Amino acid sequence: MSSSGGVGSGVAEEVARLWRELPVRMDWAAVAAQWAGAAAAARAAVVVPAVRALVAVSLAMTVMILAEKLFVAAVCLAVRALRLRPDRRYKWLPIGGAAAATSSEDDEESGLVADAAAFPMVLVQIPMFNEREVYKLSIGAACSLDWPSDRVVIQVLDDSTDLVVKDGIDEVISYTKLRRGLCREGAEMAAAAAAVMQGRRWRAISSWRNAPSRRLDLVEKECQKWQGKGVNIKYEVRGNRKGYKAGALKEGLKHDYVKECEYIAMFDADFQPESDFLLRTVPFLVHNSEIALVQTRWKFVNANECLLTRFQEMSLDYHFKYEQEAGSSVYSFFGFNGTAGVWRIAAIDDAGGWKDRTTVEDMDLAVRATLQGWKFVYVGDVKVKSELPSTFKAYRFQQHRWSCGPANLFKKMMVEILENKKVSFWNKIHLWYDFFFVGKIAAHTVTFIYYCFVIPVSVWLPEIEIPLWGVVYVPTVITLCKAVGTPSSFHLVILWVLFENVMSLHRIKAAVTGILEAGRVNEWVVTEKLGDANKTKPDTNGSDAVKVIDVELTTPLIPKLKKRRTRFWDKYHYSEIFVGICIILSGLYDVLYAKKGYYIFLFIQGLAFLIVGFDYIGVCPP
Template identity: 40%
Template structure:
């Protein structure tokens, strides 16, 4: 460091002598890491001056340096927190992907994910989920133990819990119970209305069973299909709309091509709406095989895909050759009709010019697969055995199920054809046909095989499609219902029973009452539900839902013992 000269005047230094001249004075701070000052000077008061100046500079430097130290520490802490947050987010994303995929790093590294999932996907995911749940429960338990140990001796838990409970009871009785009781009363009223509707429908089904009411064709029995001139074999167009149906397209095409009907009197339209080129090639190849075997079948694919199923059917009905056909039968890709399906449905149209639709019921090949399929079977058996049959017998109207039905083409055209305005195109065309005066017939003894969704995800998607469109359709059809010329009681049935009660109130109240309000009343005793709402009426409704299932089982048993058995669908061409 350069020598320090003349800080407090040269004269004083000369008068005072040369005692401090050229003598280095070193002042060290308390913290040696901060600074060292070398001072060359003289004077009698040099030591006092150095002590005073050093103290001032030390205080200034101490304040600034402490500030910068704290800023540096805060910067490091922020960086560490950011890194921890990023790592936690990445770890959470990885854990979520593993939970969804049900795999580990070793499977992904070895490229064996697909093989492992094919071998035992359910057990692997079950074990993985069990491990995650166990770790979560252990973490919560340890957290409770730590909180209890931390508060031991500091907080009187008994007094705290008692005070919290008293406050919660007061808040619950004042603010929670009144609105909950009001909502519960409203749901109870809706529950009673819906229960009365189901009770009357069940009584109507019982009346049909006792009186043995059964729709019968006005024409005599059909003659042999090998001689079309000897009987009533009108021209029938059979449509199979499908979209990316890799698993079931062979079975559905085979079932339709094996229908017991003169080959020259029906044409099969395979309406492929797939966006997968490989699937399109497979379906087209299957159609070509059946065409070479003598079946009247055509493959149709729309380049401009719009309107989903309704758009697909609308495009197919615009073909020029459709005018040569009188009826159209529709089967979804996962439906497999029996060979005598047309023989048991088409004769109902003869000499019955007001009949627009003949609907068959569904039967399920996988109804005993798991608990979900069993519950669906119970629900759908009530739908077909009670709802569809009663409405078909007494008012000649019900919702078209979208498949396993035969339409008079004139009724479809008179109703305005297929429309893409809603996701429930089947219900839409049924309502419009009913407003035009067309009648419907439901055949409870004619079945068409299909499959039920076996997973909750597939079931959820199906129910979303079925329940997302009726209210939109009601909004669109309400002006037409009011202006149409049908009798008043049919208008009331459409508005209050068909739409409001069964399409809006039923899904709303059933979930709200039994999944939200009923569990909440267990924790809010001020809001009460009558015992007959919680126990007696649900037991009666459950009994009414199960009875059609057992009747259907007995009918199926006698039906299976008869000569008519389900067709054995080949996996390839005959």
């Protein structure tokens, strides 16, 4: 029998013996003493060894993360010192010998007008879902790209279901007006309005679509506006949302006009590329046949909106400036970010196309493409404006997808990566160990288990000693390595670390869900974009303004539209509140009894959990 089995059986026998020896008239003091003895025995035999094991595992993972951060920092330092820019490592020449695809008087005078035939056909895909606040931004930016109009196709993939976005319903007309015959669409529109009032979304959509003269979708209307300006833009919808974003992208590639295209530029609905985006990225693909993907950097238009967006900027700046740069420079691989990138269509086909088996279809495609021998290049000098989620609810949904999806993908591909014969041994080790295990599993695990569980629990166990280097020195170096991505926010580094520790609880739950393929493993919630909703009021005089008119009800046939009631406690996050209370209690115990000196960290970390738990982070949606 193993030692652990012997210890467990010994504890069980001790508990059984105590139960048998209970007298008929119990001496409660004696019983309490006996149970205290049993608890002490269980603590010495089970709890202390288990916590010691967690300390050892946590310290080992912390060292792994430290080594990875130092390696990334060294690579990026070497790249900057040696000026190993992408255009020096790969061939890059302006297409057609011209600096711009569109002509102007200055271009004509200097002879820089390029032959349009020299430019490859490019497909620009913009998948969107209920993006009422930002759809004009992405479509307008894509239609303004410098590229010959006959050599680019803008493809808008609209999966919207929102009545305002999808069907252009801009008024809720009173039943009195309907009955008086003032509604142009008559009975069908009346049924649609009634369904809206009753909250029957899908019935409303059906009724409205069957109306004699259905209004154009808002997104479709925007596409037609650009079509009128001579832009080659296609508006595509499908009958269902199967596969979510991956399904939409996959369907988009099936159209006949896509067969003429060689490359695909992808932008989410809140991304606004500069006009020279294609001119600066496509040449890498044209002149280097081994490159499958050109990824550019995200730049955030609302980074200073609130503390939540500042924290996100710090994390994502490190990801792009260091992690993506290091992966591109050493391994020619990194995780595709799903947007602001240009793909070679042949590489997508070679990798098996888009798959919807996880919620990180972008990472899935990138891993499969690199296993086929394709290379990626990160171009940090090209920046694309985008929006960060500013509400905590939207941020939590996003982080669940970004933590659950990679863990689920790792489970599905861990064997395939090791068995692959087309990439080198070191590239496979990088994929399996650095990219997935350390970056997607260990980072989330050690952050919560070590800083939010092991250290607080060690206060209650005098037998547990954590070395100073594991509590102070290593975490400090890791933090400094990550904080250099955004020097302007360095004064927020302590608050940022506390917040990241809080979010580790949510991320580790998501990672476990992905590994076990349970519960919300395939949950896909589109990240909410507020656009300028928090900054400016909508112009109600414009033709595209959304107007909601108070409903005048003069008949019992249409019940009143009831406001959705939200109980005040529904917004609280009870897991974070519970952990915060436990950490603060550990801090109090450290002050009064343990005297280990962890109480300052425990108090502020517990307070951070409570602040997030009571939803005092981010902005309130308009």
